[in-house]
Every structure is written in structure tokens, then in C-alpha cells.
Amino acid sequence: MTKQRKHPTLREVAKRAGVGTTTVSRVVNGVEHVEPWTMARVERAIKELGYLPNHAARVLKGYKTRTIGLVVPSIADPFFSSCAEVLQGIARQHGFLLIVLTTHNEREMERDAVNTLIQHRVDGFVIAPADAENDELRSLLMRVTVPVVALDRPVAGAVAPSVVADNFVGAEHATHHLIAHGYKRIACLTGEIELYTIRERARGYQAAMAAAGLEAVLHTTICDYASCEKAIAKMLKGPDRVEAIFTLKNSVTVDAFEALQRMGVRIPEKVALIGYDDFQLAGTVRPAITVVQQPIEELGKTAAELLFRHLKGSSAPVIPGEARAKQQVLLKTSLIPRASCGCRPDPS
Amino acid sequence: MTKQRKHPTLREVAKRAGVGTTTVSRVVNGVEHVEPWTMARVERAIKELGYLPNHAARVLKGYKTRTIGLVVPSIADPFFSSCAEVLQGIARQHGFLLIVLTTHNEREMERDAVNTLIQHRVDGFVIAPADAENDELRSLLMRVTVPVVALDRPVAGAVAPSVVADNFVGAEHATHHLIAHGYKRIACLTGEIELYTIRERARGYQAAMAAAGLEAVLHTTICDYASCEKAIAKMLKGPDRVEAIFTLKNSVTVDAFEALQRMGVRIPEKVALIGYDDFQLAGTVRPAITVVQQPIEELGKTAAELLFRHLKGSSAPVIPGEARAKQQVLLKTSLIPRASCGCRPDPS
DNA sequence: TTACGCAATGGTAACGTTTCCTTCAAACAG
DNA sequence: CTGTTTGAAGGAAACGTTACCATTGCGTAA
Numbered sequence: 038m039t040k041q042r043k044h045p046t047l048r049e050v051a052k053r054a055g056v057g058t059t060t061v062s063r064v065v066n067g068v069e070h071v072e073p074w075t076m077a078r079v080e081r082a083i084k085e086l087g088y089l090p091n092h093a094a095r096v097l098k099g100y101k102t103r104t105i106g107l108v109v110p111s112i113a114d115p116f117f118s119s120c121a122e123v124l125q126g127i128a129r130q131h132g133f134l135l136i137v138l139t140t141h142n143e144r145e146m147e148r149d150a151v152n153t154l155i156q157h158r159v160d161g162f163v164i165a166p167a168d169a170e171n172d173e174l175r176s177l178l179m180r181v182t183v184p185v186v187a188l189d190r191p192v193a194g195a196v197a198p199s200v201v202a203d204n205f206v207g208a209e210h211a212t213h214h215l216i217a218h219g220y221k222r223i224a225c226l227t228g229e230i231e232l233y234t235i236r237e238r239a240r241g242y243q244a245a246m247a248a249a250g251l252e253a254v255l256h257t258t259i260c261d262y263a264s265c266e267k268a269i270a271k272m273l274k275g276p277d278r279v280e281a282i283f284t285l286k287n288s289v290t291v292d293a294f295e296a297l298q299r300m301g302v303r304i305p306e307k308v309a310l311i312g313y314d315d316f317q318l319a320g321t322v323r324p325a326i327t328v329v330q331q332p333i334e335e336l337g338k339t340a341a342e343l344l345f346r347h348l349k350g351s352s353a354p355v356i357p358g359e360a361r362a363k364q365q366v367l368l369k370t371s372l373i374p375r376a377s378c379g380c381r382p383d384p385s
Numbered sequence: 386m387t388k389q390r391k392h393p394t395l396r397e398v399a400k401r402a403g404v405g406t407t408t409v410s411r412v413v414n415g416v417e418h419v420e421p422w423t424m425a426r427v428e429r430a431i432k433e434l435g436y437l438p439n440h441a442a443r444v445l446k447g448y449k450t451r452t453i454g455l456v457v458p459s460i461a462d463p464f465f466s467s468c469a470e471v472l473q474g475i476a477r478q479h480g481f482l483l484i485v486l487t488t489h490n491e492r493e494m495e496r497d498a499v500n501t502l503i504q505h506r507v508d509g510f511v512i513a514p515a516d517a518e519n520d521e522l523r524s525l526l527m528r529v530t531v532p533v534v535a536l537d538r539p540v541a542g543a544v545a546p547s548v549v550a551d552n553f554v555g556a557e558h559a560t561h562h563l564i565a566h567g568y569k570r571i572a573c574l575t576g577e578i579e580l581y582t583i584r585e586r587a588r589g590y591q592a593a594m595a596a597a598g599l600e601a602v603l604h605t606t607i608c609d610y611a612s613c614e615k616a617i618a619k620m621l622k623g624p625d626r627v628e629a630i631f632t633l634k635n636s637v638t639v640d641a642f643e644a645l646q647r648m649g650v651r652i653p654e655k656v657a658l659i660g661y662d663d664f665q666l667a668g669t670v671r672p673a674i675t676v677v678q679q680p681i682e683e684l685g686k687t688a689a690e691l692l693f694r695h696l697k698g699s700s701a702p703v704i705p706g707e708a709r710a711k712q713q714v715l716l717k718t719s720l721i722p723r724a725s726c727g728c729r730p731d732p733s
Numbered sequence: 734t735t736a737c738g739c740a741a742t743g744g745t746a747a748c749g750t751t752t753c754c755t756t757c758a759a760a761c762a763g
Numbered sequence: 764c765t766g767t768t769t770g771a772a773g774g775a776a777a778c779g780t781t782a783c784c785a786t787t788g789c790g791t792a793a
Binding site: 044087089090091092093094096097102104111112113115118119121122125126129134135136137138139152153155156157158180291294295298316317318321322323 | 392435437438439440441442444445450452459460461463466467469470473474477482483484485486487500501503504505506528639642643646664665666669670671
């Protein structure tokens with residue numbers, strides 16, 4: 038049975054190479070003022086012992102942790118997992134690690150997550166706040182001395198720069214599209230209305246309807262298939278029969294599509310459908326579903342770049358809170374017209 | 386403009402509370418032998434200064450990092466992001482953080498990832514190795530002194546316990562299912578054949594075909610839509626016209642489905658289709674696609690539990706390499722019969 | 734009363750790095 | 764030949780925490 042080996046230390050390397058600790062440190066960190074010959078000996082010792090610098094000790098000495106955090110509602114969500122992928126990639130290019138924490142949109146978990154990141158002395162982090170109006174989070178973020186970037190949802194009070202898609206205009210655009218098709222009675226199925234993104238989209242829908250002099254029909258409590266089906270069934274009855282449906286969220290779009298299909302309601306002949314947020318099979322399904330596409334990759338990339346710009350730029354002490362750059366990036370969405378809105382027949 | 390604050394230290398808390406550092410440490414760590422009155426004072430000082438223990442210093446003192454790693458090909462992949470979600474959740478319950486690293490199935494990135502984790506002194510990690518036969522990885526893992534669990538793909542030589550779905554039996558089962566429907570000429574579209582999972586599935590398919598005395602038709606290079614469509618078009622021509630297709634991977638299934646649809650080939654009347662791995666709209670699409678479902682959540686959960694069992698159990702020094710428990714967990718897959726295999730008409 | 738045990742608390746040496754500062758030798762100008 | 768500069772290398776302090784040990788005070792048994 039092999040003996041339990043402790044991790045070799047810098048001092049052990051030094052002893053083995055017959056040099057001082059300083060020299061080893063210099064070799065490890067690629068600092069000059071060391072003879073090629075000495076260097077070779079040290080490097081050999083490092084190899085032989087399988088030495089890897091102790092990260093904790095370095096950090097303690099004032100090193101950066103070279104670690105960033107990501108705080109999101111869920112990492113299983115394709116939207117956020119794509120962001121995470123991008124972020125992780127860019128972080129790695131910079132030699133940084135990524136710590137992922139999920140909140141399930143709960144304030145308490147969010148607070149814990151941020152505190153944990155602070156405690157671990159991450160050099161910065163990206164957060165998709167559960168709620169923009171969360172005072173506790175805001176004051177917590179004010180005290181944070183490392184760069185923070187808000188992703189997908191801003192933090193009120195511009196306490197951190199944010200990278201957000203233009204949900205309002207995206208929804209407005211989609212609604213316009215339906216109106217342009219001649220539909221008058223256009224309903225909107227929201228999902229969790231307490232979320233910033235959904236609220237913005239709902240506002241966009243309402244604005245577009247109002248601008249066209251049409252009455253907005255907002256169903257705000259749709260989150261599971263059963264209630265979705267029920268709501269749709271109700272919409273399709275009576276004299277105020279809905280002609281088009283705009284769903285504000287991926288899962289609701291899918292539920293609505295499935296419900297319509299099960300009820301044997303033809304799309305778009307009987308009801309048109311547009312969804313917010315694209316998904317894997319939206320274009321494969323029959324009829325293909327028209328959606329508002331979000332620039333997911335770009336969101337992640339921009340957030341990462343913003344974070345690292347602050348990270349690199351601010352070797353000078355970072356100013357916490359208000360004084361931090363209040364950059365607000367708003368990214369454009371695009372409408373992908375497919376068949377479900379009545380735009381054109383399926384290509385077959 | 387607010388002054389740049391350093392993080393308050395334990396010593397500062399001690400001074401403020403008028404006690405020794407030891408006492409503060411005891412309060413922070415909830416150790417007994419401290420008067421309620423003293424405790425209150427210390428706690429107040431902690432609150433006032435917003436003190437959070439310095440993680441690096443603790444780790445340096447021999448504390449566990451309470452951090453685990455996850456090394457996967459991609460975090461954007463729904464399969465792995467689901468695993469990550471589960472793992473993160475369980476880790477958090479135990480008070481652990483999760484560091485995510487992606488490899489894109491490249492050996493070099495994989496090695497770097499593992500080294501980085503060692504350097505950061507994670508308490509253990511979960512890895513989905515790019516290649517089971519990677520000697521370098523194996524010897525690297527042999528030297529690791531913390532618990533490691535292989536996920537989705539084993540490491541040859543049982544150098545770490547593994548949690549894997551039974552790809553062979555899953556594919557065999559699906560192939561049997563097609564054979565039971567009376568199809569004779571059943572083709573298989575693989576995806577990246579160099580991956581363990583795909584290879585196992587291909588083997589399962591071949592075994593089932595051989596057992597039935599049928600000739601296996603394996604197409605191994607299908608990874609993008611164009612080549613998929615081309616391959617399928619070819620299969621459907623001539624006297625050896627294929628009657629059923631078995632796709633070994635999510636994206637290939639989708640590509641095949643789309644190709645078939647575009648070509649106007651009716652499923653399952655003209656060609657039946659079964660895919661490996663379930664996906665969001667597999668049951669919504671018409672016809673609904675029969676698939677082999679993997680126990681994704683359970684994979685993640687089992688891996689996490691295994692890891693934490695080792696983590697908790699081994700306050701005694703961990704034995705590296707061979708001597709480590711060679712647990713191999715094989716999880717059952719299940720066939721979800723839907724319409725595309727010809728099982729039954731769409732419910733409408 | 735004396736001594737002893739026990740609870741409460743504090744002093745201080747590590748943990749493994751980095752970095753300032755020192756030492757030493759050799760090279761070089763005057 | 765001496766004084767000064769330069770490059771290579773090492774000694775030791777400090778980063779913030781924990782844990783071992785020492786110290787104090789107090790109740791209680793002998």
C-alpha cells in the first residue's frame with residue numbers, strides 16, 4: 038500500500054535542488070535574475086517531486102485568486118448553461134477558474150451565494166439577479182470591492198454594469214409582427230411575471246397592443262402544462278376568440294404548442310403562435326415556430342469581456358459601489374420568422 | 386468617494402471586541418468554552434466590521450477547501466449541465482463549492498483541468514473522461530490523493546469508481562425493439578465513434594443485430610446535418626433500402642428527423658426511427674420520437690453521493706491509485722416507446 | 734484553609750508563499 | 764590596486780487563520 042504523500046512544498050523543492058526558496062519562487066514565476074544552470078536544476082527538482090504551487094498560500098500572500106464566480110438561477114437552463122460555457126471558456130483563456138452557484142431565483146440563496154464568493158475572495162463575478170429591486174442585494178453589492186457584472190437582468194440603482202437583452206423591444210417587435218399579419222385578438226401567456234425579463238416582455242407586448250389600439254389579454258400564471266392547456270382552451274371559446282398567442286418563455290411556448298396540437302387546433306390557421314426565446318427544435322417541428330431569438334452567446338461573451346476589462350484595468354484599487362462604472366449594455370434580439378405566425382408555408 | 390477597505394481580519398475583530406484571537410476563532414467556528422456574554426460581544430464586532438473568514442488562510446492551516454471540481458466535455462450540453470445542476474445542489478447542501486472545467490474532449494485540456502484542480506486543492510472531483518484508454522490521465526489520476534468519481538464514462542484500469550449508464554444494453558434493447566417490429570434492414574447512425582458512450586451503443590446495436598442474424602449497417606462519420614442527410618438519402622435508395630434507423634446521439638437524431646421530414650419520407654411508414662437519449666420535444670414532435678432515455682439526474686446524484694461518501698468517510702488518509710474503492714455503478718436506461726418506431730399511432 | 738480540577742481565555746508558532754533586503758562575488762572604471 | 768557597480772542568490776518577515784499550550788479565576792472536596 039502506497040504511503041500517503043503530502044503535497045511537496047516549495048521549500049522541499051529548494052532543498053532538493055540545493056538552492057534557496059527565493060530562487061525556486063523566481064523560477065516558478067518566471068522572474069529573471071537566475072542562472073540558466075540553476076534554473077535547470079530547479080526545474081528538474083520540480084518535475085521529480087511533481088510540485089504544484091499551493092494556491093492558498095499564494096492567495097494569502099496577496100495574490101489574486103484568479104477565480105471568478107457565476108451566480109444564476111439554474112445551470113440546467115439552456116440559456117444560462119450556454120452563458121456559463123462561454124464565460125468558462127473566456128475565464129480559462131485568462132487563466133481563471135469559474136465557480137458556479139445557483140439561486141433558483143430565491144433571495145436567500147442569492148445572498149448566500151454572493152457571501153460565499155466574497156469569502157472565497159473571487160476576483161470578480163457575474164450575477165443574474167433574481168430581482169432587480171432587491172435592496173439587500175443592492176447594498177451587499179455596494180460593499181463588494183471586486184468587479185461585478187449583472188447578466189440578463191440589471192440591478193436597480195446601477196450598482197453594477199449590466200449586459201441585458203432588449204426584452205421590451207423584442208416583445209414589442211414580435212407583437213407588431215402578429216398585428217401586421219392582421220390579427221386583432223392577441224393573447225399573451227407569460228410565465229413567472231415576477232421576473233424582470235418576463236415583466237419587460239409583457240410591457241413590450243402591452244405597449245405594442247396599446248399603440249395599435251388593441252386590447253391586451255395577459256395571462257400571468259401559466260407555469261405548468263395543465264394550467265396552460267386550460268387557459269388556452271378558454272381563450273379559444275366564445276365570441277372573443279383569440280386569433281394569436283404570444284408566449285414569453287421557452288417552456289410556456291412548448292406547453293402551448295403541445296396543448297394546441299393535442300386539441301387539434303391548427304397553427305397558424307386557427308391560432309397563430311410566436312414564442313420568446315429560440316430552442317433546439319423550434320425550426321424542425323411542424324409548423325415551425327416563429328420566435329424571438331436572444332443573442333445568448335453574445336450576452337455571455339460581453340459580460341465576460343466587461344468583467345475582464347475591469348479585472349485587468351483595475352490593478353489600481355477598485356472603487357466600490359456607486360463610483361463603479363455604470364455601463365449598461367443592451368443587446369438586440371432578432372425575430373426568426375417561421376411558419377407558426379402565418380408568415381409562409383412550411384418549406385417541404 | 387468611499388475609501389478602499391481591506392477585508393477585516395480576525396485580529397481586528399478581536400481587538401474591537403476586546404478579546405483574544407483564539408476566542409474569536411472559537412466563536413466563528415462554533416466551538417464551546419466561551420461565555421454567552423463574550424460571544425455576544427464578539428458577534429457584534431463581527432457584524433459591525435462585516436467580517437468574513439479568509440478562506441485562503443483557513444485552507445493554508447490545513448482546512449479542507451470545501452470545494453469540488455467537475456470536469457466535463459461541455460457545460461452547454463444539456464446532459465452535462467443537468468449533471469452539473471444536480472452536483473452543484475448536493476455540493477451546496479454539504480457546504481461545498483463547485484468549480485466547473487470543460488475539456489471539449491481534448492486530452493490536453495483535460496490534463497490541464499485536473500492539474501488545476503489539484504493545485505487548487507479541491508477535496509475531490511467528478512470527471513467525464515474524454516477517453517477511457519488515456520494512459521496519461523490514468524497515471525495522473527493514480528497520483529491524486531483526493532476522491533475522484535468518473536461520470537458517464539469510466540476510466541480503464543478501475544483507477545476511480547465510476548457511475549455510468551448501461552449504453553450497451555440500452556442500445557441492444559432499442560435494436561431489439563426495432564427487430565421485434567419486423568424490420569430487417571436496420572441502419573445505425575453514430576456520431577463521434579471515438580467516444581466511449583457512442584462506441585458502447587454501437588456495440589450494443591451490433592450485438593443485437595448479430596443475435597438476430599441480421600446484417601449491421603453502421604455509419605460512423607455523421608456529425609453535421611449535411612452529411613447526415615446525404616447518408617440517409619443513400620440508405621433509402623436501391624434494393625437494400627433501409628427500413629429503420631437507430632441514431633446514437635441526440636443531435637444526430639434531430640438531424641435525421643429533420644432530413645427525413647425535408648425529404649418527405651414518412652415516419653414510421655417508410656422508415657422507422659429510434660434515437661438514443663431523450664430530449665425536450667421528442668414527445669411533442671409529430672410523429673413523436675421513440676428514444677432510449679438515460680437516467681441523467683440519477684447519474685449526477687449517484688456520482689455526487691459516491692463522491693461525498695468518500696469525502697466524509699475518509700477523514701482517515703485517502704489511499705491513492707489502485708487501492709481506492711473500485712466501485713462501478715451501472716445505471717439502467719429505459720426505452721420510451723412513442724410513435725416513430727411504429728409502436729402505436731399518435732394519440733390525438 | 735489548601736489544593737485541585739475545570740471552564741474561560743489568551744499568547745504564539747506554524748501552514749507555504751512572496752518579497753524586501755542583505756550578502757557575496759565578479760567585473761569594471763579610475 | 765581600490766572603490767563602485769551589477770547580477771545571482773539567500774534569509775527572514777509577513778499574509779490570516781487555527782491549535783497547542785499556558786494562564787487565570789473560581790468552586791469544591793479534603
